[in-house]
Amino acid sequence: MPVLPTFADVAAAAGRLEGHAHHTPVLRSGTLDQRLDAQVFFKCENFQRMGAFKFRGAFNALSRFDAAQRKAGAIAFSSGNHAQAIALSARLLGIPAVILMPADAPQAKVDATRAYGGEVIRFDRYKQDREVLTREIAAQRGMTLIPPFDHADVIAGAGTSAKELFEEVGALDYLFVCTGGGGLLSGSALSARALSPDCKVIGVEPEAGNDAQQSLRSGSIVRIPTPQTIADGAQTQAVGELTFAIIRRDVSDILTATDAQLVEAMRFFAERMKLVVEPTGCLGLAGALHGGVPLAGKRVGVLVSGGNVDLQRYGQFLAAVA
Ligand SMILES: *Cc1c(COP(=O)(O)O)cnc(C)c1O
DSSP states (O other), rough: OOOOOOOOHHHHHHHHHHTTTOOOOEOOOHHHHHHTSHHHEEEEGGGGHHHHHHHHHHHHHHHHHOOOHHHHHHEEEEESHHHHHHHHHHHTTOOOOEEEEEETTHHHHHHHHHHOOOOOOOOOOTTTTTHHHHHHHHHTOOEEOSSSSSSSHHHHHHHHHHHHHHEEEEEEEEEEOOOOSSSHHHHHHHHHHHOTTTTTEEEEEGGGOOOOHHHHTSOOOOOOOOOOOOOOOGGOOOOOOHHHHHHHHHHOEEEEEOOOHHHHHHHHHHHHHOOOOOOOGHHHHHHHHHHHHOOTTOOOEEEBBOOOOOOHHHHHHSSOOO
C-alpha cells in the first residue's frame, strides 16, 4: 500500500496554491437555513479557476515536478474538469501538457482545453483503450501521468478547499461532499480530521453509480459499469486505492442522490443564490436535503464542487417542470 497523504500534505499544498488558486467564497442562504433550522455554509468551488475544485489538485501535482518532469510535461486522460485543470496548471507553470479525449467528446470541452494551452489528442473510445494509449504516449515522450483522483498530490490539493472552509467558519457538525472517485472527499476528510475532529464527513454520489457507498459498506473496492446520470463528473466506476483507504478511515457515511434531486438542487442554487452549479456540484446539497441526516440545530458545510455546465443543457434542466 502506497503512503497515504496527510493533513501536513494538504497544508503544504495550500502553500503552493497561494497566489495561484482563488480562496473561493463561502455563501449562505437564509431561506435554506430557515427551512432546515440549521446553519449551512456553501464552499463555492464553482468560482475556482477553470470553474471547479480540480484546479487545486492539478496545480499542486504539477508544482512538485522536478526539472526533467517539467521539461517533458504532463499527460492526462479526461473529457471533463480534470482536462482543463491540467491544461491551465501546466500553462501557468510553463509545462507542456497532453490531454487524451474521446473523439466524441463535446467540441466545447476540446476547445476549452486547447484554449488553456493543452495539446488535445483524440481517440476512438470504442476501439482504443485510453489507459494503454496514455501509457504509450507517456513512455514515448517521457511525460508524467496525472490521474484525476488517485494520486497523493491531487488528494492533498483537493483538501485545501475544506481547509479554507474550516479556517473561515470554524468547526462544523457535518460536511457534505460531492463524490466521484473520492479525491475531493478524501482530501476534505483529511482537513476535517485536523481542523474539526468531531465533524462527520459525508460523501454524496449519484444513485445510479453508488459504487463508493457499496465499497464503504462492504469494506473493499466495488467496481460497477459506467453509471448513467446527469452528474458527468461522477461517472466513475470505482474509487481509488488511496482515496478508499482514507474514506474507510475518516468518512462517516456515503449517501446517494437521484438525478431529479440534483435538478432540484440546481434550481435552488440558480433561483435563490444566483449560482450556476453543474449537476455533479449539486450532489452535496441534494444529500443534505434528502439524505435523512438530522440537521436541525447543526452547523453544516456543503462543498459545491464546480459550475461547468453546457448552457443549452443547463437551460433545459432549469426549464424542466420539477
Ligand atoms: C471531478 C469532480 C467531482 C468528483 O471528484 P472526485 O475527486 O473524483 O470524487 C465532483 N464535482 C466536480 C465538479 C468534478 O469535476
